Amino acid sequence: MEAINKFNGVVCPLNRANIDTDQIIPKQFLKRIERQGFGQYVFHHWRFDDEGNKREDFIMNQTQYENAEILVAGENFGCGSSREHAPWALLDYGFRVVIAPSFADIFYNNCVKNGILAIRLTEEEVEELMKKAEEPGYRLFVNLKDQDVFDRKGFVAEFDIDPYWKEMLLNGWDEIAVTLNLEDNIKKYEEKIAAGK
Amino acid sequence: MAPKTIIEKIWEQHIVHQEEGKPDLLYIDLHLVHEVTSPQAFEGLRMNNRRVRRPDLTYATMDHNVPTVNRNVINDPISKTQMSTLEQNCKEFGIELADINHPDQGIVHVIGPELGLTQPGKTIVCGDSHTSTHGAFGALAFGIGTSEVEHVLATQTLWQTKPKTLQVKVTGELGFGVTAKDLILAVIAKYGVNAGTGHIIEYTGEAIQNLSMEERMTVCNMSIEAGARAGLISPDEKTVEYLRGRRYAPQGEEFDKAAAYWLSLATDEGAEYDRTLEIKGEEIEPQVTWGTNPSMGSGISASVPTPSQFEREADRESVARALEYMGLEAGTKLEDIAVDYVFIGSCTNSRLSDLRAAAQVAKGRKVQEGVTAIVVPGSQTVKKAAEEEGLDKVFTEAGFEWRESGCSMCLAMNDDIVPSGKRCASTSNRNFEGRQGNGSKTHLVSPQMAAAAAVTGKFTDVRKLAEVHQ
Numbered sequence: 001m002e003a004i005n006k007f008n009g010v011v012c013p014l015n016r017a018n019i020d021t022d023q024i025i026p027k028q029f030l031k032r033i034e035r036q037g038f039g040q041y042v043f044h045h046w047r048f049d050d051e052g053n054k055r056e057d058f059i060m061n062q063t064q065y066e067n068a069e070i071l072v073a074g075e076n077f078g079c080g081s082s083r084e085h086a087p088w089a090l091l092d093y094g095f096r097v098v099i100a101p102s103f104a105d106i107f108y109n110n111c112v113k114n115g116i117l118a119i120r121l122t123e124e125e126v127e128e129l130m131k132k133a134e135e136p137g138y139r140l141f142v143n144l145k146d147q148d149v150f151d152r153k154g155f156v157a158e159f160d161i162d163p164y165w166k167e168m169l170l171n172g173w174d175e176i177a178v179t180l181n182l183e184d185n186i187k188k189y190e191e192k193i194a195a196g197k
Numbered sequence: 198m199a200p201k202t203i204i205e206k207i208w209e210q211h212i213v214h215q216e217e218g219k220p221d222l223l224y225i226d227l228h229l230v231h232e233v234t235s236p237q238a239f240e241g242l243r244m245n246n247r248r249v250r251r252p253d254l255t256y257a258t259m260d261h262n263v264p265t266v267n268r269n270v271i272n273d274p275i276s277k278t279q280m281s282t283l284e285q286n287c288k289e290f291g292i293e294l295a296d297i298n299h300p301d302q303g304i305v306h307v308i309g310p311e312l313g314l315t316q317p318g319k320t321i322v323c324g325d326s327h328t329s330t331h332g333a334f335g336a337l338a339f340g341i342g343t344s345e346v347e348h349v350l351a352t353q354t355l356w357q358t359k360p361k362t363l364q365v366k367v368t369g370e371l372g373f374g375v376t377a378k379d380l381i382l383a384v385i386a387k388y389g390v391n392a393g394t395g396h397i398i399e400y401t402g403e404a405i406q407n408l409s410m411e412e413r414m415t416v417c418n419m420s421i422e423a424g425a426r427a428g429l430i431s432p433d434e435k436t437v438e439y440l441r442g443r444r445y446a447p448q449g450e451e452f453d454k455a456a457a458y459w460l461s462l463a464t465d466e467g468a469e470y471d472r473t474l475e476i477k478g479e480e481i482e483p484q485v486t487w488g489t490n491p492s493m494g495s496g497i498s499a500s501v502p503t504p505s506q507f508e509r510e511a512d513r514e515s516v517a518r519a520l521e522y523m524g525l526e527a528g529t530k531l532e533d534i535a536v537d538y539v540f541i542g543s544c545t546n547s548r549l550s551d552l553r554a555a556a557q558v559a560k561g562r563k564v565q566e567g568v569t570a571i572v573v574p575g576s577q578t579v580k581k582a583a584e585e586e587g588l589d590k591v592f593t594e595a596g597f598e599w600r601e602s603g604c605s606m607c608l609a610m611n612d613d614i615v616p617s618g619k620r621c622a623s624t625s626n627r628n629f630e631g632r633q634g635n636g637s638k639t640h641l642v643s644p645q646m647a648a649a650a651a652v653t654g655k656f657t658d659v660r661k662l663a664e665v666h667q
């Protein structure tokens with residue numbers, strides 16, 4: 001995965017709570033056997049009508065948000081199905097950072113594993129960001145090392161992240177390689193269990 | 198020693214590596230695999246020249262995409278590719294597979310317990326959020342993403358931060374006509390889809406202890422709908438008896454040894470949880486959801502709520518949006534809502550006892566004109582057992598369709614789709630927008646309530662039907 005530390009981008013506010021992974025990527029697109037190419041399907045039923053025409057009233061379809069790279073949403077973002085196709089689709093579409101008051105557990109993990117920075121801010125901060133993002137071209141700056149986000153007009157918010165996940169994201173590590181370095185521990189555990197039986 | 202919860206006991210027994218400032222590296226005892234969330238994981242292994250560390254602890258099946266009408270007619274070529282990809286991957290990496298024509302095939306969360314693969318004290322993962330189902334046995338079972346699937350395939354371990362513990366205590370007894378499905382829907386309606394985020398749930402209390410193993414699976418299945426990655430129930434004699442003689446369970450003397458160990462895992466008297474939520478069994482009515490997430494539901498005697506009833510602005514907005522999507526007027530009695538489709542199936546409610554309960558309501562009645570009702574057993578084993586009892590006849594005589602096993606209309610990845618704008622009474626676990634097909638309107642209910650909706654053409658308090666029957 002690609003490392004991430006400092007990042008800035010246009011913010012797209014998606015003011016809904018409990019956005020589930022069925023909305024992020026509907027099931028008819030889960031049949032591909034690759035990791036790439038899911039971006040075109042992200043939020044499919046919200047972006048397109050039944051005939052495949054763009055829904056002009058959907059926020060992501062508005063010109064000012066076309067190149068957004070930071071998504072801000074309501075609480076419990078990414079709930080429901082464990083499909084990793086959801087973060088793949090967000091990333092492929094161009095979102096590197098997602099901000100919400102809370103995330104579903106599996107979705108949060110899936111983001112980390114793909115180099116997406118999922119940031120938890122307070123409900124008030126998220127609300128404020130949503131308002132600010134209405135201004136065309138509004139950009140937010142993210143600094144993972146310092147664990148904060150800020151804009152050019154004085155908005156600053158700090159966020160928490162597990163130190164281990166932080167390190168992974170900062171370095172873009174291959175987690176499996178990290179674990180395979182602990183091969184001896186895994187072997188020892190397996191021997192202990194086998195002996196116990 | 199300080200008293201411990203079963204969650205802590207299982208966790209501690211599986212730590213492979215522990216280090217300050219890092220999550221724990223946990224050993225995984227059983228890894229279940231299905232066709233939708235695994236192809237990219239196997240591909241990742243190949244790209245990095247890695248092998249599957251423990252194929253013997255890995256078991257695969259096909260469930261999400263499989264056709265339920267004619268097994269050998271797979272209309273969608275991409276579905277077909279996904280299934281043949283799993284077949285090739287299992288062959289290449291030496292993993293046991295119950296494929297589409299295998300007698301053990303079924304929904305991964307139905308066959309794990311059925312085969313005795315699921316056992317108390319195990320850590321169980323699958324690239325599927327309803328892996329929590331296996332918690333019914335006192336296993337620590339949770340859903341993972343595809344990157345984690347790859348990680349488990351390669352290392353048989355996972356990095357996990359220890360979640361907090363949440364006790365969901367259901368006191369007293371469930372009333373007549375009230376099922377395990379109603380119990381869990383009522384918990385989620387009361388406490389919300391966020392209640393368990395960051396936690397593992399242990400379900401306790403008299404009403405839980407009284408449940409059969411299949412009913413316990415229904416409850417644990419929907420832990421994820423309450424936001425928790427895992428939900429479990431301490432093992433007891435029922436757990437032991439369920440597993441006795443199952444193919445992959447220990448046999449003979451080994452079984453007795455295992456049973457003693459399993460029972461020792463139960464939460465100790467006086468152990469503490471980070472949080473506790475309570476609900477009284479007597480309070481719970483048969484449930485129907487009216488919205489687009491599983492917490493938007495209530496007892497059958499209620500009406501569709503008005504958005505202004507809700508305190509928080511965010512809730513008012515999402516309820517208004519949900520009602521618009523569902524095509525429902527606030528104030529409409531739930532019993533006045535007509536259905537077009539009925540789906541009895543899914544990893545929540547497709548086991549033999551679910552089908553028996555639905556058949557009891559269907560028996561001697563007819564599916565209402567204009568309603569399409571399908572019954573999809575959770576596995577080939579369930580299907581066979583049901584047929585031996587003649588349940589298939591009861592259903593078909595009443596006008597239900599009797600299908601082959603799979604996920605089917607729960608997520609409509611195969612041909613079983615609720616058409617746009619149509620309303621479905623479904624025994625599955627998710628009522629998200631478009632879940633059962635683009636534009637479909639899903640109402641979650643128990644198998645009994647689903648059968649009642651089929652034969653009356655609208656949501657009906659199953660307790661009334663049962664009274665007429667007696």
Ligand code: SF4
Nearest residue numbers: 327543544604607608
């Ligand atoms: S039945 Fe539905 S919820 Fe269960 S595993 Fe299949 S698709 Fe997922």
